[in-house]
Amino acid sequence: MENEDVGQIEQSGGFEGTSSFVCLEATGSGFQVSLDDTDDLTATATEVTGDLTGDLSAPEAGGADTADLDLTADDGPALDEIGRPPPLPPPCMTPEQTLNFERGILGSTLAGCLMDARLGRGAVGSVFLARHLALQKDVAVKILNPALFYLRRHVEQFFREARSAACLEHPGVVAVHDVGQERGLYYLVMQYVEGETVGDLIEREGQIDAREAVRITIETAAALAEAHDAGIVHRDIKPSNLLLDSRNRVKVADFGLALQLSEARQSSGRSEIAGTPFYIPPEQISGGVVDERADLYSLGVTLYFALTGRRPFEGSTPAEILVKHLTESPVPPMELVPTLGEELNGIIMRLLAKKPSGRHRDARELLDDLASLPDESFE
Ligand SMILES: Nc1ncnc2c1ncn2[C@@H]1O[C@H](COP(=O)(O)OP(=O)(O)OP(=O)(O)O)[C@@H](O)[C@H]1O
Ligand SMILES: [Mg+2]
Numbered sequence: 206m207e208n209e210d211v212g213q214i215e216q217s218g219g220f221e222g223t224s225s226f227v228c229l230e231a232t233g234s235g236f237q238v239s240l241d242d243t244d245d246l247t248a249t250a251t252e253v254t255g256d257l258t259g260d261l262s263a264p265e266a267g268g269a270d271t272a273d274l275d276l277t278a279d280d281g282p283a284l285d286e287i288g289r290p291p292p293l294p295p296p297c298m299t300p301e302q303t304l305n306f307e308r309g310i311l312g313s314t315l316a317g318c319l320m321d322a323r324l325g326r327g328a329v330g331s332v333f334l335a336r337h338l339a340l341q342k343d344v345a346v347k348i349l350n351p352a353l354f355y356l357r358r359h360v361e362q363f364f365r366e367a368r369s370a371a372c373l374e375h376p377g378v379v380a381v382h383d384v385g386q387e388r389g390l391y392y393l394v395m396q397y398v399e400g401e402t403v404g405d406l407i408e409r410e411g412q413i414d415a416r417e418a419v420r421i422t423i424e425t426a427a428a429l430a431e432a433h434d435a436g437i438v439h440r441d442i443k444p445s446n447l448l449l450d451s452r453n454r455v456k457v458a459d460f461g462l463a464l465q466l467s468e469a470r471q472s473s474g475r476s477e478i479a480g481t482p483f484y485i486p487p488e489q490i491s492g493g494v495v496d497e498r499a500d501l502y503s504l505g506v507t508l509y510f511a512l513t514g515r516r517p518f519e520g521s522t523p524a525e526i527l528v529k530h531l532t533e534s535p536v537p538p539m540e541l542v543p544t545l546g547e548e549l550n551g552i553i554m555r556l557l558a559k560k561p562s563g564r565h566r567d568a569r570e571l572l573d574d575l576a577s578l579p580d581e582s583f584e
């Protein structure tokens with residue numbers, strides 16, 4: 206599923222985190238950063254990336270310039286002479302600018318990969334199918350939206366994604382091969398998963414039968430259990446991040462918002478709101494401690510959506526959805542699909558508990574519960 210409305214942004218100031226800007230506009234599957242000044246976007250993007258429609262395939266001495274990546278340095282705009290920060294730069298490209306950017310990428314070589322086709326587009330960049338020329342194999346390359354580079358946090362997030370995922374070796378996790386910066390573009394080279402996302406599947410089918418939805422949940426929970434054991438919380442579990450390979454097995458993508466558990470446990474009160482409004486757990490909205498049980502909540506929302514074709518909390522604005530996560534009880538899925546049975550209904554309601562302590566203790570406990578579902582749950 207693609208975010209074709211990537212350029213549709215809305216100003217909002219209601220959900221400040223630790224950074225000076227706010228992630229708030231839903232784009233179908235993710236927030237877009239909302240800011241007001243979009244006037245000199247072209248200038249900003251070009252200044253940061255160079256001429257995007259230029260020849261990216263020309264060889265560059267030294268290849269990927271990862272040595273330049275000093276993520277500890279604040280490369281944001283300098284204060285002016287009387288100490289005021291300049292106006293924040295526009296972080297989103299218009300749809301036309303995004304398309305031009307993507308057209309400039311296609312056919313070019315970046316990180317030793319020949320860019321063949323666009324696979325999709327998300328909140329932080331575009332994903333391309335590419336040929337890794339040295340390895341002679343297909344890969345997926347995510348390229349960060351150049352309008353975001355200006356904001357150091359997004360670059361950090363991009364690299365955090367790479368590091369988190371690179372730590373994990375599991376058949377249920379999309380492998381990360383490489384990460385770097387070349388010609389001013391930040392990229393991530395990952396395993397290409399040929400197939401569709403669970404989001405695409407739900408969109409196509411409307412809803413998924415219980416046996417298939419539970420299988421997807423079990424495979425996702427197994428991958429999460431491995432990540433959690435490694436101290437990594439995904440923090441952005443949702444249907445578009447669950448890829449289905451050619452044999453229909455789940456591969457979890459985008460450990461982009463992942464956070465080391467130790468860091469998560471220390472952070473309280475000041476954590477940033479990040480993620481997708483439909484799947485975001487209450488503690489991530491309210492700035493509470495986010496641990497592995499946050500992923501269980503998001504997986505519960507995903508399972509609810511897969512089974513019923515509806516998210517537990519819907520609304521016309523992201524703010525409305527966020528408030529519902531915090532305050533409303535979901536309609537039990539069994540009321541929408543009576544065949545589900547008490548046991549599966551109970552598992553989903555437990556995953557959707559407002560307080561992490563009300564949910565399963567960890568992914569393994571969830572796996573045990575799912576494994577002991579009676580056959581009637583699948584009739
Ligand atoms: N490794 C991959 N192999 C094949 N297709 C991929 C891969 N990674 C992403 N895609 C495709 O690219 C699309 C966009 O992915 P991306 O992660 O940029 O955005 P998203 O997950 O839809 O949203 P968000 O940015 O909010 O996480 C996905 O929906 C999927 O169709
Ligand atoms: Mg994604």
